[in-house]
Amino acid sequence: MGYRIAVAGATGNVGREMLNILAEREFPADEVVALASRNSLGTEVSYGDETLKTRDLDQFDFTGIDIALFAIGSGPTKTYAPKAARAGAVVIDNSSLYRYQPDIPLIVPEVNPDAVEQYRTHNIIANPNCSTAQMVVALKPLHDRARIRRVVVSTYQSVSGAGKEGMDELWLQTKGIYVPGQEKEPKKFTKQIAFNCIPHIDVFMEDGSTKEEWKMVVETKKIVDPKIKVTATCVRVPVFVGHSEAINIEFEEPLDADEAREILREAPGIMVIDKHEDGGYATPVECAGDFATFVSRIREDITVENGLAMWVVSDNLRKGAALNAVQIAELLGRRCLKKG
Template sequence: MDSYNVAVVGATGAVGNEMIRVLEERDFPVRELTLLASERSLGVEIDFRGKPIPVKVLDENSFKGIEIGLFSAGGSVSERYAPIAAAAGCVVIDNTSAFRMDPEVPLVVPEVNPQAIGQYKKKGIIANPNCSTIQMVVALKPIHDAVRIRRVVVSTYQAVSGTGKKAITELAEQTRALMSCQEVKVKVYPHQIAFNCLPHIDVFLDNGYTKEEMKMVNETKKIFDDPSIGVTATTVRVPVFYGHSESVNIETEKKISVEEVKKLLSTAPGVTLIDNPKENAYPLAIHAAGKDDTFVGRIREDESIPNGINLWVVADNIRKGAASNAVQIAEVLIRDYL
C-alpha cells in the first residue's frame, strides 16, 4: 500500500489533536507526519504511533513534499495558507468555513456525496462541512434518496467543544465555581454557559439568523446538490462537553412510514439506530462521545402535516463533526483519486 506525507495544521487545537488520534486509530497510511501550529506551540511534542513529534511553526515553506494537509487552525489561517499548500502540490482538506461555499471547492461528507471529492483538482482544496451540518445530512441522506426531502426544520443543542479548548475550560471552571458558591467568570461566551442554554452560536446576521444557522441552511443545499430544499435552523449552545444533539423535522415529497425510515437508517453507512422509547433507549451525547457514527432515534410521524417525520440526531462534534470526517475524506481521496 502507498503511504503519504501528511501535515496537520492547527495540531495543538482540540480538532487538530483529534485528527492526529484518528489518523492513528484508522491506521491511515502516513509515511511522515508533520505537525504545524503558531509560534505559541513551538517546543510542544505530540505522540503519534508511540513516538513524540515536535510541532513546527507554520509558514509559507511548510508544505514542500507534503501530499495531504488536514487544516483546522481557523478561517483566516486557511484563507492564507491553503492556496499556498495547494500550489505546492498538497491536497488540502480544510475544516474551517473559509472555502465551504466556494463553487470550485467540493463540500464533502463521505457517506453522502463522496463523488464530489473529484472536484478537488480545480483548486486543490476539499472543504469539511460544519459539524452540525455533517451529522444531520448523514441521517437525512437515505431518506432523501428514498422520498426526497422538501423542507428541514432543525434545532441544535451544541457542545462547548465546538468553540474550542478555552470553552471546555470555561464550562468546567464555571461549574466548579457555582458548586462552590464562588463568582462565575465569563470570558469565551457572552453569558454564563454552565447550567444555561445560549441561543447564539457565531455572530448575528442582518436577517436575524446567526452565521452558524445559515451555515446549516447553505451547506445542506450544496451537499445534497439541491437548492430547492427548504432549510431553517435554530442553533443553541448547551452545557455539554462533547456531542451535538439535534431535533430534526422533515417534510418529504412522498409519504414514508416510521418503520420504513427505521429500516433505511438501520443499514445506512455511518448511522447507529437507537430507538426504543419504552426502554428509555434513544441517542445521548454520552453515547456519541469518542465515536464516529451518527446516532438517530425518537423517530416518529409529525402529525401536523401529511408527509412529516421527526428525528433526534446525535454525534461527536470533534470526531464525526470535524476530525474523523476529514480523515474519511482523505481515505476516499487516496483510494479513488491519488
C-alpha cells in the same frame, strides 16, 4: 507506499483529534508532520504510539506533502492553504473559509463522495460545519427514498464546538457555582453557560438568524440538494462533547417511521438506537469518542403530510470535524491519489 500527511493546528482540539483518528483508522501514512504556530513550537502531540514535536507552520515547506489537514481557523487558512496547494498538497480545510466557494467541493463522504473529483480546481476541499455534517448523514438516505421538501432543525451544541476556551469556561463556571469566591463571568460565551442554554452561536445576521444557522441552511443545500428548504435554531448547551439535533422532515412522498428506521439501519455511518422505552435512545455521553452518527426517536410527524421527526447525536470533534476530514483523505486516496 504510503502518503505524506501534514496536520496544521496539531495542538488544538480538532488537530489532536485528527492525529488520533489517523492512527486509529491506520491511515496509510509514511510520514505525519504536526504543524502549529510559533507560540506552540516544539509542543509534543500524540500520534498513536508515537510522540511528534510540532514544527513551525509559517516556515514549513509543503513540497512533497500529499495531503494537508487544516484546523487553524479561517484567518491563518487564508494565508497557508493556498501556499500548501501551490506546493502540490491537497488541502482538506476544517474552517468555513472555502465552504461556500462554488468551485471548491464541500464533502461528507457518506453523502456526496463523487464531489471529491472537483478538488483539482484549487487543490482544496472544504469540511462542513459540525452541526451540518451529522445532520446530512441522516438526511441523505431518506432523501434518496422519498425526496425531502423541508427540514426544521433545533440543535443542542456542546461547548467543545467553541474550542478549549469554551470547555474551560463551562468547567470553571460550574465549579464557581459550588465554590464561593471562584465565580467566573462569561467571556467566551455571551451569557453564563453552566446550567444554562444560549440560543446564539456565531454572529447575528440581518434577518435575525445567526451565522451558525445560516451555515446549516447553505451547506445542506450544497451537499445534499439545493431544492431542500431548511430552517435552523442553534443553541449552545452545557455539554462538553457531542452535538444533538431535533429534526423534523417533510417529504414529497410518503415514508413511514418503520421504513425510515430500516433505511437508516442500512445507511453508512449511522447507528440506529431507537427503542420505545426508558433509555432507548442515544445521548451525547454515549456518542463521545465514537465514529458513528446516532439516530433515535424516529416517529411520524402528524402536523404535516409525509412528515417524520428524529433525534440525531454525534461527537462534534469527530464526525463534525476531525473524522470527516480523515474520511475525505481516505476517499481522496481511494479515488484520486492512489499509490503503490
